[in-house]
Amino acid sequence: MQDTLTEFDQRYGVLYKEMEIVLTQNGKCAELKLAPDSIRNGRLCFLSDVEFETTESALLAVQFFGRGFDIDVCLLSSATQEGLFKLELKITAEIALKARILLQLAEIVHYRKELNEQGAAFSVDEAAAQWISKYAAGFAAEFDKHINVK
DSSP, X not given: XXXXXXXXXXXXXXXXXXXEEEEEETTEEEEOEEEEEEEETTEEEEEESSOOOTTSOEEEEEEETTEEEEEEEOEEEEEEETTEXXXXXXXXXXXXXXXXXXXXXXXHHHHHHHHHHTTOOOOHHHHHHHHHHHHHHHHHHHHHHHHOOO
């Protein structure tokens, strides 16, 4: 692919790899992969090996660390890209909120793992409190900068 991942995409791309993201529409179903420029201008971009219609509603199912959500989505475009289909989905306020919660959870889980690998024994609640005090504001600002939901 000619596109390269931005620093934001690289960071959150690691977290996305731990998610199972499945799109379903009219009996068609495909697991989606993160596309370069995954989050930009109010759009989420994924790659699929299945073509989906932009004129039909679709359901996005996200599973992550034992948590998940299903949400109706609007496909803005579908274009062929190197044998796959690049899908652009509109980010609604509901999608942004749910994605933000899951990504924050992932950050906390990774932070706890790093602390425990350094010999500390933190509970999830302790790691969450520490991560929130150190990183939540920066996370929120970076997330909001890329989401652009109006």
